[in-house]
Every structure is written in C-alpha cells, then in structure tokens.
Amino acid sequence: MVSLNQFDEENFSELGIDTLAVRAGQVRSAEGExxxxxxxTSSYVFGSAQEAADRFSGAQPGNVYSRYTNPTVxxxxxxxxxxEGAEAAVATSSGMAAILSTxxxxxxxxxxxxxxxxxxxTTTVLLTKFLAKFGVSTTFINPTDYVAWESxxxxxTKLVFVETPSxxxxxxxxxxxxxxxxxxxxxxxxxxxxxxxxxxxxxLNFGADLxxxxxxxxxxxQGRCLGGVVxxxxxYVDEVLGFIRSAGPSLSPFNAWxxxxxxxxxxxxxxxxxxxxxxxxxxxxxxxxxxKVFYGGLLTHPNHALAAKQQSAFxxxxxxxxxxxxxxxxxxxxxxxxxxxxxxxGDAKTTIVHPATTTHGRLTPEQKAEAGITENLIRVAVGLExxxxxxADLERGLSQLKS
Ligand SMILES: Cc1ncc(COP(=O)(O)O)c(C=O)c1O
Numbered sequence: 147m148v149s150l151n152q153f154d155e156e157n158f159s160e161l162g163i164d165t166l167a168v169r170a171g172q173v174r175s176a177e178g179e180x181x182x183x184x185x186x187t188s189s190y191v192f193g194s195a196q197e198a199a200d201r202f203s204g205a206q207p208g209n210v211y212s213r214y215t216n217p218t219v220x221x222x223x224x225x226x227x228x229x230e231g232a233e234a235a236v237a238t239s240s241g242m243a244a245i246l247s248t249x250x251x252x253x254x255x256x257x258x259x260x261x262x263x264x265x266x267x268t269t270t271v272l273l274t275k276f277l278a279k280f281g282v283s284t285t286f287i288n289p290t291d292y293v294a295w296e297s298x299x300x301x302x303t304k305l306v307f308v309e310t311p312s313x314x315x316x317x318x319x320x321x322x323x324x325x326x327x328x329x330x331x332x333x334x335x336x337x338x339x340x341x342x343x344x345x346x347x348x349x350l351n352f353g354a355d356l357x358x359x360x361x362x363x364x365x366x367x368q369g370r371c372l373g374g375v376v377x378x379x380x381x382y383v384d385e386v387l388g389f390i391r392s393a394g395p396s397l398s399p400f401n402a403w404x405x406x407x408x409x410x411x412x413x414x415x416x417x418x419x420x421x422x423x424x425x426x427x428x429x430x431x432x433x434x435x436x437x438k439v440f441y442g443g444l445l446t447h448p449n450h451a452l453a454a455k456q457q458s459a460f461x462x463x464x465x466x467x468x469x470x471x472x473x474x475x476x477x478x479x480x481x482x483x484x485x486x487x488x489x490x491x492g493d494a495k496t497t498i499v500h501p502a503t504t505t506h507g508r509l510t511p512e513q514k515a516e517a518g519i520t521e522n523l524i525r526v527a528v529g530l531e532x533x534x535x536x537x538a539d540l541e542r543g544l545s546q547l548k549s
Contacts, residue, residue: 241360
C-alpha cells in the first residue's frame with residue numbers, strides 16, 4: 147500500500163530538488179487531502195489529563211500550542227530542511243526574527259560577531275543597536291577581504307554572518323574559504339541565503355553551519371506574507387527553537403501554508419528571475435547613463451567565476467549607479483510605470499528602490515560609505531514580467547540623464 151505521506155527523511159537525499167520542493171515534508175491528515183492542509187489553530191486538545199501532562203512534560207510527543215509546533219508550519223520546516231540539505235529547520239515570524247533568534251539562542255553577553263559589511267541594513271541595525279545593548283559586539287568586515295576576516299577574530303568570536311550575494315551590491319563571498327577560516331577559530335558560519343534560495347545555492351554544501359532566510363522574499367514569491375527560517379544541524383536548530391518557544395516569534399500557520407505553495411514553483415521562478423536579470427544587467431552595463439552595474443552574472447563582476455561555481459544561476463537582484471547623484475537616481479525611479487517602488491524583493495512584480503534613503507536609510511553616513519550605498523545607487527529586483535517592458539520602463543528615466 148502507498149503511504150499517504152510518501153517521503154521519509156531517510157530518502158530525501160536521493161530525490162531531486164524539484165521533487166523535494168513539491169513533496170518534502172507533507173503529512174496528510176486522516177482526510178487524505180491532496181494539497182497541504184492549513185491548521186489554523188492556536189492550541190490542541192488532549193484525550194485526558196494524563197495525556198495533557200505527558201505532552202506538556204515532553205514525555206509524549208505531539209502538539210501542545212502553536213507557539214511551539216503546528217502541523218502546517220512543521221511541513222514548511224521539513225521542506226526547507228530537505229531543500230537546504232539540513233538536518234533540521236525552524237520557522238520564524240520574519241527574516242529578522244530568524245537572525246535575531248539565531249543570535250540570541252547561540253550567543254551570550256561578552257561574545258563577538260564578525261559580520262560582512264554588505265548585509266541588509268536592518269541586520270546592521272539589529273547587531274549594532276540592539277544586540278550591543280546586551281553585551282554582544284560586532285565587527286564589520288569587507289566581505290571579500292579574507293585577510294581582514296582572518297584578523298578580525300578574537301577569543302570571543304562565536305559567529306560569522308554573511309549574505310552572498312549581498313544586498314544590494316551583489317558581493318560574492320567564497321563560502322568554503324570563509325567556512326574554513328571560521329572553523330579554525332571554532333566559530334559558526336551563518337549564511338543569509340535569501341537572495342539565492344536553495345534553488346540556486348546550498349551553502350551547507352560549502353561548509354556553512356547555519357542558513358537563515360527571509361521567506362518573505364523568493365520563498366513566498368508573490369509578496370504576500372512575512373516569514374523566516376533557520377536551517378542546519380539539529381543541535382543548533384533546537385537551541386533556536388527553544389528561544390522561539392519562549393519568546394514567541396513563531397511563524398503563522400497561514401503564512402507557512404502560503405510558503406509551502408511558493409516553494410513548489412521556487413526553482414522555475416528563480417531561473418526566470420535570473421534570466422531576465424542577466425538580460426537587464428548586460429543592457430545596463432553598456433548604457434551611457436550608467437556608471438556601474440552590480441550583478442554576479444556579469445563577466446565584468448570581479449567574482450563572476452566564484453558566483454558561477456557556488457550558484458546554479460545569478461538571481462533576480464541587481465543594482466546600478468546612475469551618472470549623477472540622488473536627484474538623477476530618484477528621477478529614474480519616478481519615471482518607471484511598471485516597476486513597483488517598494489522595498490520588498492523576490493516578488494513576481496519587479497520592484498525598484500533607492501537603498502540610501504529606504505532599505506539602508508538608517509545607516510550612519512560612515513556605514514553607508516563603507517557599505518558602498520551611494521546616493522546614485524538604484525536596486526532592482528527583477529520580477530516575472532516581459533523583460534522588454536522592464537527595459538523600456540527603465541529607459542524612460544535613463545534616457546533623460548546626461549551621459
Ligand atoms: C537579505 C535579507 N535578509 C533578511 C531580511 C529581513 O527579512 P524580513 O523582512 O522577512 O524580516 C531581508 C529583507 O529585506 C533581506 O533582504
């Protein structure tokens with residue numbers, strides 16, 4: 147007889163990524179539903195007082211309360227773990243909650259973080275403004291300077307945090323090389339895999355210890371829900387889960403259900419985003435109104451070969467500096483009619499944003515300068531529209547600039 151729940155953890159490794167994206171983690175209820183069920187319930191009932199006591203004490207496995215576990219969230223966690231090639235995963239209410247929960251669970255006062263200076267602006271704010279209040283210090287490192295990484299370690303460095311490709315400048319970090327350096331110093335390498343997703347890059351294969359995601363982005367794929375996830379060895383994921391249970395940044399089951407549906411088309415979407423982004427990047431790279439384009443897929447990108455080795459495609463996010471300053475950048479953004487002026491990315495709808503005054507607006511001028519967030523920088527997260535229309539949308543503003 148074919149089991150209702152077809153895939154056991156043991157045979158995940160034998161299955162292709164597309165099969166995992168559609169099938170992994172699904173647990174069917176006694177109703178035999180074909181599509182994943184949405185368990186919108188905050189708590190669970192017990193058959194007897196003894197059973198309640200056993201569930202609460204952990205003597206009997208099973209659901210207690212949806213801040214701890216929920217069957218729909220569980221399916222999402224299992225699917226992400228399978229896709230990332232991780233032993234375990236735990237979902238969170240947002241990408242920032244995934245980063246916060248990882249830090250709080252694995253660090254203590256006095257510990258030190260080494261962080262790439264090319265990370266999402268809010269990650270920088272979280273580390274410098276909030277974790278610092280609790281005695282966790284952070285040093286920011288030029289992401290592709292491995293001598294600087296090596297010399298940044300102190301006896302207290304417990305965690306190294308990077309994004310690759312980075313937001314918004316598409317720095318590509320050699321994960322294997324950084325993992326080797328990190329492990330020599332007995333620290334953990336955490337990779338924010340938001341821009342590639344496991345469809346294009348699996349950092350655990352290159353020696354990373356933990357993956358964090360903003361599921362809000364490509365995992366959803368249609369800009370509907372906030373969510374996050376942490377994946378890696380069970381011993382670390384259990385620590386993060388312990389914090390989430392106590393602190394409450396748990397993922398809503400509704401959002402998990404949306405993400406499960408998003409994952410089914412993840413690779414197809416990532417390849418389409420990447421195809422269009424490359425076409426736009428190559429076109430912008432020769433445009434007279436453009437000073438510089440940042441995209442790992444360009445042959446002119448300093449780490450193109452590394453990107454091609456680590457990633458199966460180059461992703462949907464590119465950024466570029468127009469000739470001029472803020473005024474010129476804003477004029478290009480304001481001239482678009484198809485692209486959405488919004489900070490989110492990973493959506494079927496192309497988004498355009500001015501990082502210096504939005505996503506990275508809370509950075510100090512020094513932090514912006516160090517991270518390369520200049521006033522003439524524009525980020526585009528290429529969606530699934532016709533690429534000729536996207537080109538025309540950008541050209542409307544670019545053609546008005548002096549070359
Ligand atoms: C690379 C990266 N990591 C983390 C986050 C934070 O995710 P969330 O908005 O889901 O909290 C973002 C959000 O834009 C991001 O771009």
